[in-house]
Amino acid sequence: MTVVSNTVFVTDWARRYFGPWWNAYTVDAENISTAPLVVADVNQPAYADLATLIDACPHQEVIYAKARTLLAQDGAGTFTAISPEEGLAYRSEPEAGCLTIAGLTAEPVALAAARIAREMIRAALLRDGWTLLHASAVVREGKTLLTFGSKGAGKTTTALLLASRGFQLLANDRVFIRPDADGLQVLPWPSAAAIGLGLLDALGLYDVVRDRLKAGEQLHPTQHQDVTDALLAGRREPLWEADGRREKKVQVFPDQFATWFGMALAPGGRAAGLLFPRIDPAASPALVEDDRTLGEQDFMSGATEDRYPDIFGLAQGIDGGGTERARAAVADHLAQLPHHAVALGHDTNANADFLSKLADNI
Template sequence: MSTPTATRLHAADASVTVLSNTASVTDWSRRYFGSWWNAFEVPAESICTGPLVIADVDSSAYVDLAELVDDRPHQEVTYAKAKTLLARDGAGTITAVSPDEGLAYRSEPETGRLTIAGRAAEPVALAAARIARELIRATLLREGWTLLHSSAVVRDGKALLTFGSKGAGKTTTALLLASKGFELLANDRVFVRPNGDELQVLPWPSAAAIGLGLLDALGLYDVVRDRLKSGEQLHPTQHQDVTDSLLAGRREPLWEPGGKREKKVQVFPDQFATWFGMQLTTGGRAAGLLFPRIDPAAVPALTDGDRALGEDDFMSGATEDRYPDIFGLAQGIDGGGNELARATVAERLAHLPHHQVVLGHDTAANADFLAKLAGAL
């Protein structure tokens, strides 16, 4: 029998432990979260309290949980893009199975303990990291944090937050500034909470989605292609079409059927440092807001307007449809934080410098313009 291993994750005052009979599962969480949260190995035998994810590669345990779901009244939902059968008992325990992924779950929301059993290591590792992150989020939201739909970079402890709808340039702005020596805090979401007179900012660790065109414009396309050709891998959620295009040297964007959503490169957090030479950081204090838009023919510049934070700039339950809270981890808290916390953060952010900018397709000019603007905060 394999010796259990454990990884503990910390973000502010929140913590969760991932325990597994397979070292690659806990290694995955340590790698995935270590760049932006505090993630470290702990002795498995020392775990006795606190939120816990038990994630084992165990076909027998998977079958037992799957049969338990089959034997009870259950409903079909979609979770992580997979068909999932869900059952609840009178004590509040939630049992679920995703047959196509070979994963089964048992959640005890009152104790903060969730068990995952699966047939293969990689799906178990992905599920364990996803659940651990949701447990951290639930704790942070209960402690007054809010979750914003924003990228962020930091210099000298001051965080610049970038907002906008999909395609507006949040990721572009963050990566351009990171290429100029700013520390990358987040590519898509941040936690924010008042701390005295300041607004403290924490990252939301996730794989970064970067389009092939943007990757090429940033001068990173060949870096990624060379790494793939040498046998290294990007995040497994990346579509095989993207990997094939990279290996073949094709640089034009790839689109899902219907042409509304681009298939993008999925970069592990630590690959920003190891592949791209960018610095990552674990926190900062909010100092300014950017609202970019992309116009291919434009010269980068400030633009007129009165864009301010709106409801869509806060994450919420409605925006978390890929990972609905089927396991009761949030215990009723909205995915972006409670109303008072959101209102307080919005009011504080409203008093920080706001800049609306237009960016063109001259990457060097964009980077120079943004670095000068950000450096003035």
């Protein structure tokens, strides 16, 4: 993947996601021209030209990245779109592997460029037989522990507790995975990570984040202002959306796990075991009896990617979580690995000790 911009802020932003720790493939220098390309410029005339083009041709209205977007497709398979409220315009040529972004200001262009770069990498990996799991992951000596569960089950908690005990953090919510002759390869999903205020406090990281914010540093801009205000005011209780169903969380850049929390990031690994945690405030950490196995809910799919639907044709018809054949192959391999259901309480140190010993045994 190559990201090009007329504004260094944009390329610096992309580097925060795709730094030296994220290396899905190595491409020979002479073949770099075959890699996907994102051109993302802060360019008002280019934005205006694309906006005029949209106005002049048939288009539909969709929601992309929570923004109203006007989308058109021509007979040659080129997609053109504009998000007026964000001041962003797009032109996607899937066959050429190129997507151009033009915007009015730097930050929206930077956000869009990193998002599109990730989606183009995802599309390339899916075409090459990878799939996406809804799981957190940590790595030690190349061996990867994958943690599964529904929202609130403890995927992020488990990953961060193990990362605090010397494991490398690979992902807190989803991973790329593919079978090969030696087992299952695992790669991270480059994106901001969501951590609840209560979990941040329990892990002993709350004051680190608050001090950094008070010193003028910033978390990811998708973080709700209510969360930023709570951190600056020293409030530690969870915050919820108006419907009470979704927690407003701290949004952490990938590189901040290393620079703020001292956690090492893993570029990849091989699947070695599966954990299925549940949080019980009254429990002491322990293995528990549970017949939980992998299901459809543990694989990402196009239906789960409602925030970033593939409106630009990047995946060229492949579902956002990979092919059925790829998912079946991964499920077969995972079924052969050790499975452990665990109960975790509210004693952070006890949880970390238990998980670390269990992981070492696996």
